[in-house]
Amino acid sequence: MPTPEKILDLARQVLTIEADAIRALSQRLDHNFVHALELCLACSGRIIVSGMGKSGHVAGKIASTLASTGTPSFFVHPGEASHGDLGMITPQDVVIALSNSGESPELVAIVPLIKRLGAKLIAMTGNPQSTMAREADLHLDASVTQEACPLGLAPTASTTVALALGDALAVALLDARGFGKDDFARSHPGGALGRRLLVHIQDIMHQGDALPKVPADASLSAALLEMTKKGLGMTAVVDEQEHILGIFTDGDLRRHLDSPLDIRTTPIRDVMSSSPLTIAPERLAAEAVQFMEQRKVNGLLVADSAGRLVGAFNMHDLLRAGVV
Known part of the structure; x- marks a missing residue:
């Protein structure tokens, strides 16, 4: 059993690595982020967010945040997409695909199908040279210099950065749409926030x-x-x-x-x-x-x-x- 001091040191190291990764992302944002926002604003359909494994969990949260802040969105599992769920995507949609490597087989397999449909594709990866980054209409760089895991294996800093990048896009869209407190309350009628903003x-x-x-x-x-x-x-x-x-x-x-x-x-x-x-x-x-x-x-x-x-x-x- 590690000593309390060692436990705290490791925990602080994890938080520092992840915080540093987000700060680096902040400095790295460029015109591609603006173009991604413009694509989403111009979308007459829905924003479809997809990813496998841990990236899939992050993708689900991003879709939920987008939907609750004025941008119609939902999550599609890339594995299920190859077995019928691709029918949930229309030519009017924008697809945001998350993969740290940019080579997730399940996502790479449906990229040609998404493009054939005519939907726009935004890739959010940690590898600008990856297949997904090259094939997408836009690439958002979510790379990190290291994971917070001591083994360098478990997705930690990379998923934190992807989640933060998704939040940044959702909030930028919220602001661009003029989405206000009353709009937010209508998306959350069952919660305490909705009651505070809707009950007169x-x-x-x-x-x-x-x-x-x-x-x-x-x-x-x-x-x-x-x-x-x-x-x-x-x-x-x-x-x-x-x-x-x-x-x-x-x-x-x-x-x-x-x-x-x-x-x-x-x-x-x-x-x-x-x-x-x-x-x-x-x-x-x-x-x-x-x-x-x-x-x-x-x-x-x-x-x-x-x-x-x-x-x-x-x-x-x-x-x-x-x-x-």
Whole structure:
């Protein structure tokens, strides 16, 4: 068993070699990368990414990243392509083929077929003199001076560089397409990011009969009954046109417990908080979370542009929506 110091030294060496390989790649990028981006932008079909072995795993990740950032893409296994899956590729597609040696038999075998179809081929290899590099429409140099494996055999630095190069292409395409946060959220509707970017206040607020509200001349007892019935820990106080005049909350009730109030005769306008905090229905629910945390409140009234009450919600609604 190696000593802890030796284990850490080897781990640091691996990370240093891979980091150095990416830095070298950064300095090596040239006009071919720009042309590859232009090919992908002009593609009226899909971006097909392929590779064998470890390169295949990297190719799958690149395809997934492209697809989630605005560039329709999927992975095709080169071995299966020779047995029918080549039919998934059309003349309108661009194929990105990954092979460190540039001589992977399964990929080399389908190169003539891809070219015969009329699809454009981008080779990403570690050997600019390889068969794939020569036959491709464009070659992206993903070479490394050494693998991070002490034996120099296991694909390590080479797969890291290929993955980073794929990420660079995906992000450059994202920027060129003007792909924004809303677009990204639509590609990730099931995740936390999608909820933060897609859920609006109007999607989670209480409205209609579920909205707690009382007129300004209502008694404190009527307001308390409305709060209890609607279960939001607050009620809005509105005029005849539904304009918001104030709010009464559980916190306001606690602050008045020591006051000699008759809850049956005290008008709610005498104990309500005037000029309450409100938010527009079209705002993102994620914005409301930050706003409520800053103001240290547990609920908000929702108002339209004219200051009329249209909804209400509390932190529990945000939790149920998965925004918090």
